[in-house]
Amino acid sequence: MTTTEVAERLRGDRRFQDVLGRLVEMSERDYYNPYRLFDWPDSLPDDAYWMTPELMAEHGTDVWDELPEPRRRALSKWQSINFYSLNVHGIRELLHEIVARIHTADFDVPSEYFHHIIGEENEHMWFFAAFCRRYGGKIYPPRSLRLAGPGIAGADHFLVFARLLVFEELVDVFNQRMAGDDRLHPTIRKVNEVHHQDESRHIAFGRQIVAMLHADLRERLGDGELAALEDYLKGYMRGSVASLCEPGAYRDAGIPEPYAVRRRVLASPAHAGYARRVLRRTESFMVNAGIFRTGLPESAKE
Amino acid sequence: MPASDPVAAPDGAEPVPDGLEFVLRHLRSRKPEYGDLDPDFDLIENRVLDSLGFVEFLYLLEEHTGQEISIDAVSREDFRTIRRIRERFFR
Ligand SMILES: [Fe+2]
Ligand SMILES: [Fe+2]
Numbered sequence: 001m002t003t004t005e006v007a008e009r010l011r012g013d014r015r016f017q018d019v020l021g022r023l024v025e026m027s028e029r030d031y032y033n034p035y036r037l038f039d040w041p042d043s044l045p046d047d048a049y050w051m052t053p054e055l056m057a058e059h060g061t062d063v064w065d066e067l068p069e070p071r072r073r074a075l076s077k078w079q080s081i082n083f084y085s086l087n088v089h090g091i092r093e094l095l096h097e098i099v100a101r102i103h104t105a106d107f108d109v110p111s112e113y114f115h116h117i118i119g120e121e122n123e124h125m126w127f128f129a130a131f132c133r134r135y136g137g138k139i140y141p142p143r144s145l146r147l148a149g150p151g152i153a154g155a156d157h158f159l160v161f162a163r164l165l166v167f168e169e170l171v172d173v174f175n176q177r178m179a180g181d182d183r184l185h186p187t188i189r190k191v192n193e194v195h196h197q198d199e200s201r202h203i204a205f206g207r208q209i210v211a212m213l214h215a216d217l218r219e220r221l222g223d224g225e226l227a228a229l230e231d232y233l234k235g236y237m238r239g240s241v242a243s244l245c246e247p248g249a250y251r252d253a254g255i256p257e258p259y260a261v262r263r264r265v266l267a268s269p270a271h272a273g274y275a276r277r278v279l280r281r282t283e284s285f286m287v288n289a290g291i292f293r294t295g296l297p298e299s300a301k302e
Numbered sequence: 303m304p305a306s307d308p309v310a311a312p313d314g315a316e317p318v319p320d321g322l323e324f325v326l327r328h329l330r331s332r333k334p335e336y337g338d339l340d341p342d343f344d345l346i347e348n349r350v351l352d353s354l355g356f357v358e359f360l361y362l363l364e365e366h367t368g369q370e371i372s373i374d375a376v377s378r379e380d381f382r383t384i385r386r387i388r389e390r391f392f393r
Contacts, residue, residue: 141372141373141374142373142374143360143373145353145360146353147351147378148346148349148352232354239354239357243357247364259361259364259365
């Protein structure tokens with residue numbers, strides 16, 4: 001896609017500009033000071049759930065059945081630290097990509113809104129990192145390395161925004177549920193609630209831009225290339241769900257053979273159902289926007 | 303001990319460690335069309351390792367070297383060839 005093609009498409013779409021205007025207005029109206037918003041108690045109770053158990057990747061698998069209740073709770077703590085760590089690393093990638101595009105010729109139209117995304121994501125990264133360090137004493141290290149993707153010329157912008165949307169949609173499924181789960185400590189609920197508020201705007205933006213960038217690709221790419229993009233994104237979605245099974249979290253929860261445990265969880269039929277559930281929203285969007293010709297395969301395994 | 307070829311193990315040469323053997327098998331299974339994979343074959347250029355497959359490979363490497371590997375502490379060049387992987391993670 002040439003520079004002018006992207007810019008023209010974004011400039012020529014009235015609806016997109018209306019959405020951007022509303023999102024900027026909402027961001028200004030709801031602006032808050034994250035550094036003063038949260039109560040950070042010295043510690044959170046170790047014998048409670050830190051994460052909604054039904055949202056844990058192990059839930060319903062043989063691994064889960066074998067764990068005594070206190071071990072499940074310990075695991076929920078470390079899986080929640082892993083979840084927030086994934087957020088920290090996902091936000092690093094997001095910031096990197098948005099900063100690379102703000103006030104460039106292709107993206108003059110959304111640049112005003114990019115300022116809000118960058119500002120808000122910096123704050124999200126701060127509170128997620130604060131949570132991990134304060135209550136877990138660490139942030140789990142990043143696991144992914146950017147190597148070759150589907151290798152389709154001109155699809156870079158689309159792939160970047162599609163990956164970011166998959167990430168934000170998936171995280172939001174967790175945030176929304178955990179914000180309203182009264183088994184969780186108020187600080188945990190608050191972190192999830194605050195993030196969900198901001199992300200509802202980012203996701204509205206992400207859906208618009210991803211749909212537009214793909215509409216453009218449909219005019220220029222052949223069926224084979226579009227299918228390769230679809231396959232790649234489906235793989236990316238499965239990989240994102242698999243990243244919720246972190247061997248380091250099993251180790252910290254005192255569960256032996258953490259790599260074997262991860263393999264068992266990922267291979268379990270219950271986990272296939274879990275992956276479908278947490279990805280359903282993203283999948284529906286992708287199908288409705290014409291980005292996927294078919295839904296995720298029945299067995300959402302790797 | 304010959305340092306010239308850290309992967310192939312002719313008679314009297316350094317044997318391939320068990321862990322590395324697992325890792326090699328995994329890499330070969332990702333792209334069987336490339337056969338046995340020469341120690342200097344470019345795994346990244348030839349997409350034996352790509353973005354989506356990398357994490358599973360990393361976990362396998364951790365499991366068989368017994369060390370947690372932080373992406374902050376390595377570079378993509380450490381994964382470029384089997385020779386590099388052996389030098390970096392199986393010494
Ligand atoms: Fe965020
Ligand atoms: Fe966001």
